[in-house]
Amino acid sequence: MNADKNLEVNVHHVTRVEGHGNIYVNVKNGIIEKCEWAIPEAPRFFEAMVVGRDWTELQHITSRICGICSIGHTLASLKATEAAMGIAISDQDIKLRKLALHAENLQSHILHVGFLILPDLMGVGSVIPLASSNPAEVKTVLGLHRMANEMSNLICGRTTHPQRLIPGGFSKIPSIKDLLSLRDNLQSSIPALEVVANLVQSLAPKIPNFVRETEFIALSNPDEYALYDGKIASTDTDSAPASEYLSYTNEYIVPQSTAKWAKHSRESYMVGALARLNINYDKLSPLAKKISDMFELKPICHNPFMNSIAQLVEIVDSVADSIKLITELETTGLESQSEYNLPKVTIKAGQGVSAVEVPRGILFHDYTYDEKGVCKKANCIIPTNQNHGNIELDMKALLPQILDKTEKEIELNLEMLVRAYDPCISCSTHAVKVHFV
Amino acid sequence: MKPKVAFFDFAGCEGDQLQIANLEEEILDLLGQVEVVSFREVMKEHSDDYDIAFIEGSCTRLQDEERLKQIRKNASIVVAIGSCATIGGINSLKNYQNLDDVKKTVYGDKANLFDTYPARPIDAVIPVDAYVHGCPMTKDEFLHVVKSLLLGKKPEIPNYPVCVECKKNENVCAFERGEFCVGPVTRAGCNSCCVNEGTKCWGCRGMVDNPNENSQKEVLVKYGLSVDDAIGKFKLYFGWQGKKK
Numbered sequence: 001m002n003a004d005k006n007l008e009v010n011v012h013h014v015t016r017v018e019g020h021g022n023i024y025v026n027v028k029n030g031i032i033e034k035c036e037w038a039i040p041e042a043p044r045f046f047e048a049m050v051v052g053r054d055w056t057e058l059q060h061i062t063s064r065i066c067g068i069c070s071i072g073h074t075l076a077s078l079k080a081t082e083a084a085m086g087i088a089i090s091d092q093d094i095k096l097r098k099l100a101l102h103a104e105n106l107q108s109h110i111l112h113v114g115f116l117i118l119p120d121l122m123g124v125g126s127v128i129p130l131a132s133s134n135p136a137e138v139k140t141v142l143g144l145h146r147m148a149n150e151m152s153n154l155i156c157g158r159t160t161h162p163q164r165l166i167p168g169g170f171s172k173i174p175s176i177k178d179l180l181s182l183r184d185n186l187q188s189s190i191p192a193l194e195v196v197a198n199l200v201q202s203l204a205p206k207i208p209n210f211v212r213e214t215e216f217i218a219l220s221n222p223d224e225y226a227l228y229d230g231k232i233a234s235t236d237t238d239s240a241p242a243s244e245y246l247s248y249t250n251e252y253i254v255p256q257s258t259a260k261w262a263k264h265s266r267e268s269y270m271v272g273a274l275a276r277l278n279i280n281y282d283k284l285s286p287l288a289k290k291i292s293d294m295f296e297l298k299p300i301c302h303n304p305f306m307n308s309i310a311q312l313v314e315i316v317d318s319v320a321d322s323i324k325l326i327t328e329l330e331t332t333g334l335e336s337q338s339e340y341n342l343p344k345v346t347i348k349a350g351q352g353v354s355a356v357e358v359p360r361g362i363l364f365h366d367y368t369y370d371e372k373g374v375c376k377k378a379n380c381i382i383p384t385n386q387n388h389g390n391i392e393l394d395m396k397a398l399l400p401q402i403l404d405k406t407e408k409e410i411e412l413n414l415e416m417l418v419r420a421y422d423p424c425i426s427c428s429t430h431a432v433k434v435h436f437v
Numbered sequence: 438m439k440p441k442v443a444f445f446d447f448a449g450c451e452g453d454q455l456q457i458a459n460l461e462e463e464i465l466d467l468l469g470q471v472e473v474v475s476f477r478e479v480m481k482e483h484s485d486d487y488d489i490a491f492i493e494g495s496c497t498r499l500q501d502e503e504r505l506k507q508i509r510k511n512a513s514i515v516v517a518i519g520s521c522a523t524i525g526g527i528n529s530l531k532n533y534q535n536l537d538d539v540k541k542t543v544y545g546d547k548a549n550l551f552d553t554y555p556a557r558p559i560d561a562v563i564p565v566d567a568y569v570h571g572c573p574m575t576k577d578e579f580l581h582v583v584k585s586l587l588l589g590k591k592p593e594i595p596n597y598p599v600c601v602e603c604k605k606n607e608n609v610c611a612f613e614r615g616e617f618c619v620g621p622v623t624r625a626g627c628n629s630c631c632v633n634e635g636t637k638c639w640g641c642r643g644m645v646d647n648p649n650e651n652s653q654k655e656v657l658v659k660y661g662l663s664v665d666d667a668i669g670k671f672k673l674y675f676g677w678q679g680k681k682k
Contacts, residue, residue, distance in 0.1 A: 015478075015480060016479060016481065017478075020477075044531070045534070049531050051534070061527060064526075067449075067453070068455055070450070119481075125480055125481035126476075127480075128473060139462070142462055143461075158634070159459055339635065340614050
């Protein structure tokens with residue numbers, strides 16, 4: 001049927017994704033000659049930038065890898081520094097850090113599902129026309145996004161590039177009164193979330209039914225739906241501590257990309273909300289499982305387009321878990337700390353590795369410090385980097401299945417595939433491993 | 438007719454464009470005043486017909502200069518948003534490294550395929566008409582600059598140090614707490630947001646036009662700090678500005 005099909009798709013800078021990525025497709029007489037996912041983003045060399053910098057600055061610098069996941073980068077950075085120097089963190093601070101991570105997950109997922117994915121499902125080019133055609137829905141999404149940002153602000157002191165998160169704890173913490181009022185807001189956001197879930201469900205038939213078996217990698221923790229901490233787990237193999245991350249990521253260079261790619265037990269693997277859900281489904285809150293059931297999303301789901309639905313499930317789970325965390329803090333009481341708190345730290349030479357689940361998947365930071373606390377070597381492996389190989393292999397599997405569609409539809413389907421991964425390309429291109437001599 | 442606006446990004450984290458999404462309900466008011474014709478992060482459509490161009494990120498390679506020059510040709514007003522675009526920002530930290538070595542260790546024998554040069558602000562490549570400083574820029578200052586431009590006025594940006602705002606906020610001075618703060622030479626306009634959150638000023642808005650070097654030296658002497666301490670801290674954000682002076 002497609003034997004005489006000729007097609008050339010060149011999507012220069014895919015839209016509604018963070019950063020710059022290109023899609024190149026070339027089909028001659030029904031035969032696919034080229035199907036490529038290319039990253040032309042300007043590399044930024046963060047691992048080089050932190051070398052020679054003081055241990056108190058690392059989280060400030062690496063936060064700038066990504067505006068959208070700045071809280072996640074900050075936390076991964078702090079955890080790596082704390083691991084290197086053996087700095088202990090109080091239970092209260094861990095709970096507050098988990099709230100910070102939930103705030104970012106909420107903010108990022110709401111932005112992605114509400115502003116970047118909905119337009120595809122509703123057949124428009126952006127959220128802007130939806131503001132006049134579906135004002136109620138857009139206002140609901142904006143309200144949820146605002147709540148998530150207010151939460152970041154309350155915990156981290158800012159919405160982007162947090163200030164209060166420092167090695168050893170927090171420079172400043174919210175009052176219990178503010179936390180309880182945040183809990184009220186979270187509680188009352190649940191009906192709005194149900195509205196969004198119903199809207200997405202009504203559009204669910206537009207989600208492509210595409211399946212390609214792959215490996216999923218995410219953190220896993222016996223006590224909770226792992227985000228802040230856990231072991232590296234895979235749907236293919238055994239789990240391992242974060243310190244063994246290099247045996248999972250196995251980065252390599254491809255010529256069409258300024259970002260490195262990764263593979264583990266197969267040619268590629270996937271990280272992100274779908275990977276987390278596939279690995280940690282049992283740990284989801286009942287409320288989140290209700291959303292998952294609405295879309296018949298169960299492990300192990302091999303349709304990458306369902307990543308956006310997994311994000312929707314995680315939004316609800318983050319709300320439920322945040323409510324739980326605040327209630328725990330209410331029960332134990334919030335221990336006060338001094339103004340301009342600066343935790344006492346004994347500076348030590350050493351290496352520290354951390355793993356944190358950030359909106360787009362598992363993130364690793366690995367630092368080596370000298371005895372003065374000056375960074376000698378750094379390596380950061382970013383979620384989107386780990387997904388690039390999987391994106392291209394998905395494209396190669398999807399293209400033959402949609403060759404009978406029009407050129408415009410093919411282009412849209414490939415773009416939707418990329419967008420489903422919620423790629424964060426400015427993150428991933430800095431992520432080049434640099435070894436200094 | 439509503440002025441047409443476009444958004445562009447170069448080497449940066451896109452945290453400044455994110456602040457526009459963070460305007461939340463106010464976005465709808467803004468959309469009543471301007472027509473967005475290009476914004477890759479949020480829309481599929483693109484047009485080269487625009488009046489105001491907002492640019493985020495630094496220029497870090499020769500091949501990007503052409504794109505910047507084209508934007509300058511198309512737009513009547515160019516606005517740099519965020520530290521990377523206004524002062525070179527954190528990207529200029531890499532300017533202290535040997536770029537050839539960095540490239541070779543990263544890309545091996547393919548190093549020549551990849552172009553990189555010292556990170557620089559947008560106005561090192563094309564003339565810029567207005568600046569929204571900060572890492573990230575604040576939404577309030579962004580709205581202030583946009584409103585001024587729409588009214589045909591030059592936006593007023595403070596040219597005094599962060600200390601002025603910090604004192605007004607009654608913060609305990611970071612130097613008094615044993616921290617090194619670059620507030621004395623950094624451009625205000627952030628309401629000393631980082632010190633208010635219990636830390637110190639890192640310098641993300643860049644140096645004021647005429648930093649008071651003597652007063653900075655006095656601070657160093659008073660707290661027993663060396664010029665090397667100061668230079669180390671200045672490198673974080675002032676890499677490009679410092680080189681120029």
